[in-house]
Amino acid sequence: MKLLLVEDEPDLAGQVARALTAAGHVVEWRQDGFAALAALKVESFEALVLDVNLPGCSGLEVLKVAHVLRPRPVTLLLTARSEIGDRVAGLNAGADDYLTKPFAMEELLARVTSMGRRGQGGTAEHVVQGGSIRMDTQRRRVTHGGQTVSLSPREYELLAIFMQAPGRVFTRDELCERIWERSHEHDTRTVEIYIMRLRKKLDGPGAPIIETVRGCGYTMTFPPCDAAP
Amino acid sequence: MMRPCSLKLQFALLSAVLAVLALALAGAVLLPVIGHRQLRDLDQQLASDAKALLAIFANNEAAILTGAKGVVRGLLPPNLRLRYLEVESPDGRVLHRSGNLRGLDLKGEVGRMQTVLIAGRAARLRTSRQGGLVLHLGTRLGTIEKTQHDLEVSLLMVLPLVGLAAFGGGLILGQRAVRPITALTAAAETISTDRPGDRLPVPRTGDEVARLTEVLNRSFDRLQRAYEAAARFSADASHQLKTPLAVMRAGVDALGKRSGLAPEVHEEIEVLRRHSRRLTTMVDDLLLLAQVDAGRLELERGPSDLVPLLERAVEDMEVQATERNVAVVHAWPEALPCHADPRRVALILQNLCENAVKYTPSGGCIRCTAEVGLGEAEFRIANTGVAIAAAHREAIFERFHRSAAGENVPGYGLGLNIARELARAHGGDLVLADDDGEWTVFVLRLPFAPSG
Numbered sequence: 001m002k003l004l005l006v007e008d009e010p011d012l013a014g015q016v017a018r019a020l021t022a023a024g025h026v027v028e029w030r031q032d033g034f035a036a037l038a039a040l041k042v043e044s045f046e047a048l049v050l051d052v053n054l055p056g057c058s059g060l061e062v063l064k065v066a067h068v069l070r071p072r073p074v075t076l077l078l079t080a081r082s083e084i085g086d087r088v089a090g091l092n093a094g095a096d097d098y099l100t101k102p103f104a105m106e107e108l109l110a111r112v113t114s115m116g117r118r119g120q121g122g123t124a125e126h127v128v129q130g131g132s133i134r135m136d137t138q139r140r141r142v143t144h145g146g147q148t149v150s151l152s153p154r155e156y157e158l159l160a161i162f163m164q165a166p167g168r169v170f171t172r173d174e175l176c177e178r179i180w181e182r183s184h185e186h187d188t189r190t191v192e193i194y195i196m197r198l199r200k201k202l203d204g205p206g207a208p209i210i211e212t213v214r215g216c217g218y219t220m221t222f223p224p225c226d227a228a229p
Numbered sequence: 230m231m232r233p234c235s236l237k238l239q240f241a242l243l244s245a246v247l248a249v250l251a252l253a254l255a256g257a258v259l260l261p262v263i264g265h266r267q268l269r270d271l272d273q274q275l276a277s278d279a280k281a282l283l284a285i286f287a288n289n290e291a292a293i294l295t296g297a298k299g300v301v302r303g304l305l306p307p308n309l310r311l312r313y314l315e316v317e318s319p320d321g322r323v324l325h326r327s328g329n330l331r332g333l334d335l336k337g338e339v340g341r342m343q344t345v346l347i348a349g350r351a352a353r354l355r356t357s358r359q360g361g362l363v364l365h366l367g368t369r370l371g372t373i374e375k376t377q378h379d380l381e382v383s384l385l386m387v388l389p390l391v392g393l394a395a396f397g398g399g400l401i402l403g404q405r406a407v408r409p410i411t412a413l414t415a416a417a418e419t420i421s422t423d424r425p426g427d428r429l430p431v432p433r434t435g436d437e438v439a440r441l442t443e444v445l446n447r448s449f450d451r452l453q454r455a456y457e458a459a460a461r462f463s464a465d466a467s468h469q470l471k472t473p474l475a476v477m478r479a480g481v482d483a484l485g486k487r488s489g490l491a492p493e494v495h496e497e498i499e500v501l502r503r504h505s506r507r508l509t510t511m512v513d514d515l516l517l518l519a520q521v522d523a524g525r526l527e528l529e530r531g532p533s534d535l536v537p538l539l540e541r542a543v544e545d546m547e548v549q550a551t552e553r554n555v556a557v558v559h560a561w562p563e564a565l566p567c568h569a570d571p572r573r574v575a576l577i578l579q580n581l582c583e584n585a586v587k588y589t590p591s592g593g594c595i596r597c598t599a600e601v602g603l604g605e606a607e608f609r610i611a612n613t614g615v616a617i618a619a620a621h622r623e624a625i626f627e628r629f630h631r632s633a634a635g636e637n638v639p640g641y642g643l644g645l646n647i648a649r650e651l652a653r654a655h656g657g658d659l660v661l662a663d664d665d666g667e668w669t670v671f672v673l674r675l676p677f678a679p680s681g
Contacts, residue, residue: 102471181576185583
C-alpha cells in the first residue's frame, strides 16, 4: 500500500516508517500538517497514518481535507492522549481507526493491514473459522467440531486475538495490552495461565495449537483440515 | 453544636428586642414626667381654689369665727363641696371640718403643699392663711394614680405587640437586605460547578453587595486561570510524556524482531517492554487524576451492564488469588444495569480486585457480591485479613497512601483514590463499610440513571 505518514517526532516516524516498509508498504513521511496537505494535493495515497498533535495545522485539519479526497485514503489516527474527546473528534472527522501512544508496532501493522482490506471493500466477518474451531463473534459462541466450548470471557477474548491473526506471534505484553487497557501486577503471569486453560479446553483432533515461541511469545497454528465444512 | 440562625432571623430578633427595650425606656421616663405634670396642675388648682375660698371667708370672718355649725358649709361654692376642708381659728380651734375627713385633724405648714393619707387614701393638701383663718384644703390623688396605672397597663399590653410587629418588620427588612446575597450565592454556585466562564452580574447600586460581587468575580477569574493551567498541563503532559514512551516502545519492538538474538536478549527486551507498559499505566493514572482535579474528566456514559465487567475483573482476580492460595467466592444477579462508562468502571473494579488480592493473607478468602440497590447497582468486595485501623479508614482513599500493613506490598498508592474519584464522577460512591471484625468490605455504588 502507498502510505502517507504524518508525525512530528522524527525518531518515532523513523521507527514507524521502517516497520511499514519492512511489511511491504511504500511510505512517504511528512513532519507537519501543512507539508501533509501539500503532499495530499500532488499525490494520491491509499492510507494515511496521522498524528493528531502536529505543529502548524493539526491532524484533525488534515483529516478533514483527506476525507473529501477521491479516492479517499483510509486513515489511522495516532493520538498521544487517551482522552475520549480526541478519539471521538477523530472518528467523527472520518478516521477509520485510532491508536493510542505508545503502541506496539505489530499492532500498528495489523491495523494498517486490516484497514487496507476494509478500504478494498472487504467486510468484517462475524464467523471466524480455523481448523475445527468456529467462532461466532456476534453471538460470542465457540464450537469445536460442532460441540459448543464453554469459555470464560477472558479465554474467549484471548482465543479471538489468535483466531483473527493465525500464525502471527504475539508477545505476552502484546496480549496483556489487548486484554487490559492498563498494566497491572502479575498480568503476564495471568496471561500464561489463561493460555494454559485455553490449551486444555481446546484439546482434541483438528484443534488449533497454541505454540510457545521461545523468548518471543505465542502463536496459533491450525493442523491441516481434513473435514472442512 | 448550635445551629446558626439565618441572617434575616437574627435581624428580626434584634429588631424586636430593640423595639421592646426602647418602648420600656420611654415608659420609664414618661410615666414620672406625666405624674409630676398632673401633680403640678392639681397643686395650682388647689392654690387657686384656696385663694377663692379665703376671699369668700374674708367677707364673713366674724360669722365663721363664731364657730356656728353650717356657716362655712353654706358659704362653699358647689364645685368645692367634695374637697377635704378644715378651717381653724388662729388659736387652733376647729371652726369647720368637712364630713369626708371623718373627724381627722389636718395639720400643715402654711403656704406648703404636701401629700397625706386620708382614710387610707393618698391626698394632696394645701394649707393657707388669711387674717384670722387657717384653711386646710385637700383633694384625692385618685385621678393621677388611675392615669399612671392605666398608662402602665396599656404599656405592658402594647409591649409584646410592638415586639411582634418589630419582629415581623425585621423579618421583611432582613429578607429584603439578604435577597441580593441569596441571589449572589445561587449564581456563584452555578458558576463554580457548571459554567466556570460566567461571571456574576455586578449591580449598579455601588453598595456593599456590588463590592462583594466584584471581589467574587476577581476570585473566579483567578480560579479559572488556575483551572485552565491545570487543564493545559494535563493535555500537554500527555503529549510530552507519551511520545518519548512511544519511541522507546517502538525501539524495543524493533529490537525484538531482529533474528538470531540470544534468549537472554529476548528476555531483557521483554522486561523493557513490560516496564514501558507499566510506565504508560502510571502516566495514564496521573493524567486521569489531573483531569479529575481540573474538573474535566470526560466519561463516555451510557446504559451498561455491570455483570460482564464483574466477570472479567473477578476472573483476573481468581487467577492471582489461586497463585497466592486465596479463595474467591462470588454471587451476582443475571444483569446489573447502571449508567456508566464501561472503560472507567472496569478500571474501578480492577483496582478494587487488585487491592483485595494484595491485602488478603495466604489461606484467606475474598467474597464478591453484587445486587440491585435503591436506584443503583451495588458491588461489595470483602476480604479477610488485618482490619483497617479506624484512623486509616478515610486515609486509605487518599492519594499515594500506603497503609502500614502494605509497606512490602507493590503498587504506588493510587488505586483506591482513582477508584473513588471515578465512582464519584459517575454520581456514585466507593466507601469502606463498617468493619465486622473479620472482613474488610468495600462498597461500590453506581446509579441506574444519569445523575442530574
